[in-house]
Amino acid sequence: MKSRIARKFQALRKEGKKAFIPYIMAGDPDIKRTGELVKVLEDCGADIIELGVPFSDPLADGPTIQAAAQRALGGGTTLHTVLEFVSTLRNSTQIPIILMTYYNPVFKYGDEKFIEDALSAGVDGIIVPDLPPDEAEGLIRLSRKKPFDTIFLLAPTSTEERMQKVCHASRGFIYYVSITGITGTALSLDPFIGSHMAQIRKISDTPIAVGFGISTPEEAATVAGIADGVIVGSAIVKRTNGPDEELRQYLLSLRAAIA
Amino acid sequence: MPALQQLEQAYAASKKDKAFLAELEMLQKTYIGRPTPLYFAQRLTAELGGAKVYLKREDLAHTGAHKINNAIGQALLAKKMGKKRLIAETGAGQHGVATATGAALTGLECEIYMGSDDVARQSLNVFRMKLLGAIVHEVTIGSKTLKDAINEGLRDWTTNVRTTHYVMGTVFGPHPFPVMVRDFQAVIGKEARKQIQAAEGKLPEYLIACVGGGSNAMGLFHAFIHDGVKMVGVEAGGRGIAPGDHAARFAGGSIGVLQGTKSYLLQDDDGNVLGTHSVSAGLDYAAVGPEHAFLRDSGRVQYAYATDDEALAAFEQLSRTEGIIPALESSHALAEAVKLAPKLSKDEIIVVNLSGRGDKDVQHVARIRGVEL
Numbered sequence: 001m002k003s004r005i006a007r008k009f010q011a012l013r014k015e016g017k018k019a020f021i022p023y024i025m026a027g028d029p030d031i032k033r034t035g036e037l038v039k040v041l042e043d044c045g046a047d048i049i050e051l052g053v054p055f056s057d058p059l060a061d062g063p064t065i066q067a068a069a070q071r072a073l074g075g076g077t078t079l080h081t082v083l084e085f086v087s088t089l090r091n092s093t094q095i096p097i098i099l100m101t102y103y104n105p106v107f108k109y110g111d112e113k114f115i116e117d118a119l120s121a122g123v124d125g126i127i128v129p130d131l132p133p134d135e136a137e138g139l140i141r142l143s144r145k146k147p148f149d150t151i152f153l154l155a156p157t158s159t160e161e162r163m164q165k166v167c168h169a170s171r172g173f174i175y176y177v178s179i180t181g182i183t184g185t186a187l188s189l190d191p192f193i194g195s196h197m198a199q200i201r202k203i204s205d206t207p208i209a210v211g212f213g214i215s216t217p218e219e220a221a222t223v224a225g226i227a228d229g230v231i232v233g234s235a236i237v238k239r240t241n242g243p244d245e246e247l248r249q250y251l252l253s254l255r256a257a258i259a
Numbered sequence: 260m261p262a263l264q265q266l267e268q269a270y271a272a273s274k275k276d277k278a279f280l281a282e283l284e285m286l287q288k289t290y291i292g293r294p295t296p297l298y299f300a301q302r303l304t305a306e307l308g309g310a311k312v313y314l315k316r317e318d319l320a321h322t323g324a325h326k327i328n329n330a331i332g333q334a335l336l337a338k339k340m341g342k343k344r345l346i347a348e349t350g351a352g353q354h355g356v357a358t359a360t361g362a363a364l365t366g367l368e369c370e371i372y373m374g375s376d377d378v379a380r381q382s383l384n385v386f387r388m389k390l391l392g393a394i395v396h397e398v399t400i401g402s403k404t405l406k407d408a409i410n411e412g413l414r415d416w417t418t419n420v421r422t423t424h425y426v427m428g429t430v431f432g433p434h435p436f437p438v439m440v441r442d443f444q445a446v447i448g449k450e451a452r453k454q455i456q457a458a459e460g461k462l463p464e465y466l467i468a469c470v471g472g473g474s475n476a477m478g479l480f481h482a483f484i485h486d487g488v489k490m491v492g493v494e495a496g497g498r499g500i501a502p503g504d505h506a507a508r509f510a511g512g513s514i515g516v517l518q519g520t521k522s523y524l525l526q527d528d529d530g531n532v533l534g535t536h537s538v539s540a541g542l543d544y545a546a547v548g549p550e551h552a553f554l555r556d557s558g559r560v561q562y563a564y565a566t567d568d569e570a571l572a573a574f575e576q577l578s579r580t581e582g583i584i585p586a587l588e589s590s591h592a593l594a595e596a597v598k599l600a601p602k603l604s605k606d607e608i609i610v611v612n613l614s615g616r617g618d619k620d621v622q623h624v625a626r627i628r629g630v631e632l
């Protein structure tokens with residue numbers, strides 16, 4: 001059975017469209033606000049939502065998302081509360097939801113129980129930036145025949161061998177990290193991104209979404225020109241605790257750019 | 260990942276590279292000052308009234324701690340790999356000083372990450388790093404100690420991986436770091452084995468070392484792993500074993516995954532890493548090297564802890580009885596020797612790894628004791 005993510009990409013492909021994938025931190029500053037934000041994102045044309053699970057040591061994140069994680073942890077948000085939240089959310093929306101978390105909270109929860117609970121809550125997939133596919137056998141095996149996608153990362157430095165591994169382990173989409181770096185770093189698209197994309201597409205026809213460092217509609221448009229989806233994180237997180245009207249305008253400008 | 264594979268290959272090649280090994284050995288001798296002495300602490304032994312206590316004098320290594328053994332090894336390797344820049348985390352500042360020294364020696368650029376709490380309590384080492392030409396970045400997020408310095412170091416490495424080598428300071432992090440750092444530190448145990456045999460005609464009954472990430476302990480233990488020698492690793496008991504008050508991972512932790520390593524970790528029920536406390540910055544860390552987790556689970560090594568107060572008492576006792584001011588980290592190992600020696604007979608031998616000298620801690624101890632300098 002295909003996940004909501006896979007079905008979404010299929011539908012977009014048919015229409016010749018690209019996916020807009022905003023990221024927000026769950027529980028920043030509390031989970032009620034996250035509920036409001038999901039609605040705003042959906043209203044403004046998000047195709048898939050990436051929901052950050054706060055962790056004490058977010059190695060792949062820059063200052064913006066680090067601070068958001070600290071606020072969320074301060075408010076008591078955990079992997080458990082995020083799963084409960086998604087479960088409630090499913091009464092009002094069917095938008096595909098991916099959790100972005102680090103491995104330790106999942107490990108502590110237990111791989112098997114996590115997949116089970118995430119699925120029954122209505123989560124569609126998971127991104128774990130500190131877990132390479134080589135170490136993710138459990139999660140991959142447990143989710144394989146289920147509508148739950150394991151999404152792994154490729155970077156501009158990835159070798160052919162790594163591309164093979166990540167392509168085979170990824171379901172839903174492949175996450176191409178646009179820069180060598182952490183979230184929120186200014187975007188400077190690697191000159192090899194085009195040839196890398198071509199290389200990946202030779203290995204796999206799984207959609208490719210690009211993220212890290214994308215903040216302006218121009219950048220989003222450029223990336224949409226070469227990838228199947230555009231992920232915007234820090235630039236949105238910076239605006240989630242400001243006036244909703246500004247956030248909406250910003251989201252709409254991104255949506256318009258990702259044609 | 261590609262950087263780790265590249266490092267693994269380069270490290271494997273270096274182990275067979277005669278020129279590399281000859282250069283390392285030459286620098287160990289002429290630059291670091293190896294072999295470091297194995298010293299019989301006669302007056303401390305008499306005061307404790309039991310086993311003979313020997314000290315492996317890593318405090319006499321260049322820059323004042325064992326950290327230099329690893330830093331020089333990795334600096335040479337980075338140079339050989341064509342890297343232009345070294346980065347590292349530091350807690351007590353000793354690894355930062357050692358890395359800055361390795362960078363100066365090899366002509367590489369150097370930037371060091373250090374938690375702001377540690378910057379405050381180890382200010383002397385911050386200035387030393389700057390003198391050595393390094394840039395020191397203060398890390399103000401999270402627990403503001405070693406763990407967060409490692410996070411920032413790894414973030415830098417992810418960003419600048421093409422030009423930069425990350426000099427992990429202890430037997431932690433993703434493979435090949437734990438193995439490589441242990442190998443560069445194993446010289447401690449190799450020397451100690453020969454030295455104790457020359458002095459006493461036998462191997463010791465006990466080895467004791469403090470365990471932050473665990474590099475000085477692995478360095479001492481490794482050469483004795485297949486002998487019957489008993490080994491004790493000493494963690495930081497801080498103010499006592501309550502969450503947030505200590506860094507005794509074996510006493511208060513459970514298995515988790517942090518910074519690319521699966522090992523014992525101080526964490527809450529949701530898998531978030533707990534805050535830690537220790538009087539010594541170098542032991543103030545929520546996780547422990549994975550080989551120590553293995554040695555503890557297999558029963559080969561015993562792990563104990565010493566509290567802040569016990570470590571401070573040992574710090575003062577060694578200074579007074581032997582004229583050696585130990586690092587606060589090493590004072591944790593000494594505190595265990597103080598407890599153990601009186602229970603053993605006079606013909607038994609304990610070797611304590613005196614992993615560093617205490618000059619860096621003098622101001623901090625004065626502050627704790629309410630002495631104005």
Ligand SMILES: Cc1ncc(COP(=O)(O)O)c(C=O)c1O
Binds near residue numbers: 350428586589
């Ligand atoms: C003198 C000294 N001993 C011990 C340590 C702890 O590190 P490890 O457990 O890796 O030896 C440090 C770390 O900063 C140190 O400076």
